[in-house]
Amino acid sequence: MYQENYPQSFPAGFLWGGATAANQIEGAWNLAGKGLTTAEVVKKAVSRKKMSMDEVNQATLQEAIADHTTTSYPKRRGIDFYHHYAEDIKLFAEMGFKVYRFSIAWARILPHGDDEQPNQAGLAFYDRVLDELEKYQIQPLITLSHYEMPLDLTLKYNGWSDRRTIAAFNHYTKIVFKHFGKRVKYWLTFNEINTGTWGFHATGALDQDLPKQQQLQLRYQSLHHQLVASALATKQLHELYPADKIGCMLARMQTYPASPKPKDVRAAQLADQKNLFFTDVQVRGEYPAFMNRYFAENNLIIKMEANDQAILATYPVDFVSFSYYMTTVTESDQDGTTVGNMATGGRNPYLKESAWGWQIDPIGLRITLNEMWDRYQKPLFVVENGLGAQDKLVAGQVHDHYRIDYLRQHIVQMKEAIKDGVKLLGYTMWGPIDLISFSTSEMSKRYGFIYVDQDDQGRGTLKRIRKDSFYWYQKVIATNGADLSDNH
Template identity: 75%
Template sequence: MYKSSYPKTFPENFLWGGATAANQIEGAWNIDGKSLSTAEVVRKSEDRHQMSMDDVTRESLKNALLDQTDQYYPKRRGIDFYHRYKEDIKLFAEMGFKVFRFSMAWSRIFPTGEDEKPNEAGLNFYDCVLSELEKYNIEPLVTLSHYEMPIALTEKYNGWSKRQTITAFNLFTGTVFKRFKGRVRYWLTFNEINTGTWGFHETGAIDGNLSKQDQLQIRYQCLHHQFVASAIATKQLREIDPKAKIGCMLARMQTYPSTPNPKDVRAAQLEDEKNLFFTDVQARGEYPEYMNRYLAENNVEIKMENDDQNIISKYTVDFVSFSYYMTTVTEADGKEQANGNMATGGRNPYLKESDWGWQIDPIGLRITLNAMWDRYRKPLFIVENGIGALDKLDKGRIHDSYRIDYLRQHIEQMKEAISDGVDLMGYTMWGPIDLISFSTSEMSKRYGFIYVDQDDSGKGTLDRIKKDSFYWFKKVIASNGEDLS
């Protein structure tokens, strides 16, 4: 007789931790041989509700390269993790981190993208970071490309629009795989690869002066080149370090139909397909039929070489990771827009919003986990989730009960999804220490368990201060997700 059972708690080997990106924490943008990256030429937004990521033009790029300061480009200064990594990792260890997600800045290791030899100072820095993580038994989860392409590749090839960038990227990936063999068990190729449909920050291609049709053409061509590069990186890793695992990373943009009207249901389905297309290619190994229709109807012709589809099919990822911040609703005839992590969609009257208008939907995370597990049957990893807030110092303390509430509700839904049968590897919240906001390049939008004394203009001591949520998350990890009080 078959007796049904199901898991009622997080697995013993669950990976609890936090996630960052080099361009938002490291600083040291002009020392030790590093070059500017695509993230570091995007000018700071003057409106914290207005995302400034893809409005780069040839003229603005020229001005950014001439500007040798960080006044208008805060990602250049970050929070000085480059010099304070030991202090920061010690704080992560105090919380009990099992894993720390960070990126190895491509532009720090290959400043032009095509250098004959890698920059040894850059490799040495990541050697030191890994040694510090090893000291505390913290597993590294390394992102290979987190909007940090050397800007020289934009100047020479207009980013990923040319196939030469594939060669440059895989020179970088092969180098770090060999250098850090046996020290990194988990890798990610492209951070939030689907955001390449928005343009420059992911593709490195300047296309703002083009028609919508030409923008679609160049962006999907760039993304195809990234699919190929990701598959080649997967092949490289399996040959160089077969015990390691590699995953893809999606900005998950769960949407609901605004009404039961079949037109709205179909519109939501189409939005979901456009989002999941990227993981379909990287996890299933082929362009899905629905996307073939979309590309054809929009007159987008992907230029492929003979072996492209074969390598994409043969070298699919080992696991699927994603960011989750919010959900939206979709209506066939349009609706009032809500902004989020590079996502726009209709407002949901049943949800509350953050200070930045991001709709908070913990149950949506369970819905997402179940849907993605059913679709891919590969281990899932939540590698970004968190809430940006205007934290205030109160007699040297930060009482961030709102952050604790947000994370508690999402972790509760993760546990429910695990009970539903989802194979969930881990959870790295974004970002465990206050950092420069990617979308607006401000410091005021704080996510961390650790407060950093720096304002939007870069002034401050850079002292690290533990928030109330620091002690709460320490308790969560120690209890393996059981104590959420």
């Protein structure tokens, strides 16, 4: 639609806030009836640049089940949000949060994943969390599944590789929608659903000992089951609360060609297609045709029931959310050189990188926003973006101007995307409070505006300390993104 005037700033009602995951903050892994989750059987990585979240096989799983401590399994302790939630939410409110994205631990509601009746203590905990958010008029944005499925579903069905897990998940989502639906306007189904192609952390299926082709078959079949379950959850919510909004969530990995060579441009296009395949299904309601060739060339057959494609077509999501941390460079004869520990690709010589090797590309966020808006024409929501760094507590203070600089650059590019015509609902930066790293389970990789006194071994007072970035983000929210200056 032609208009003489175009948006110049963040819209009124823009949802500023932060995002966390239950398995990285809650702790209380064995309290109040909660069951063990897949996240809590993953050992801490031996190296800061080596991911560990998928290194689970039958032997390590049994070892973890027999171990009733948190020593090797930091996600079991988190930062004890379970007992500090009121204090933490009060700090979020002090910053001025309009929204707080968090996940519900499925195993806190249904300890075995498919229990007939919910664990009332689990429901009561999240009721208390919502009470605190309502006290400060902070909107909840709830992720239904964030890398923490009940371990019993792995033992019983091998996770999402079995179609019966769809029914278990939708039994859980119906309970959650009915119990919390009047208090929650925004929901997400699966966190970073595309990372299920990496394995266990997202599929809950043991596949480390399978040949590569069988492994890929299992992962894409598991993801099909998640896509169907996501569509059915959308159906459930809209039938119960038609005005509520439910979105999908993608780990967006924008890919650049390494050169203008057509083969490199095509390689980058292929990489982006494999990344966007998942949102294509959840937004457009069908498997995109370009995946047919990929499946055939890799001898993959997606087993579907007769009404699966009709379910996908009938219940698309209301909005599209994604995480954005980095971009990658792709070339036609690439050897898979690692960039950071979240994606593979070539290094971009024009970008700086974090201590963990994640390349920093603020303009890439504007590119991503424009491309996803053009592709889907549905509201977008940046639900993760942040900088992991080794913050130093000196004389009771953390001077994290590098984080302020990182976030400022990305927020500037979000504003530019809004000027470009992108409809953006909000921004929940990742890790407003220091938490356990998803990929390595370490504590020393810190993202937060709030420092938590705990080290990689779990030692510390758990005291919460405001960093310099805390006051900066407070000002950003108060001015709705107009004042991004750093006055410290």
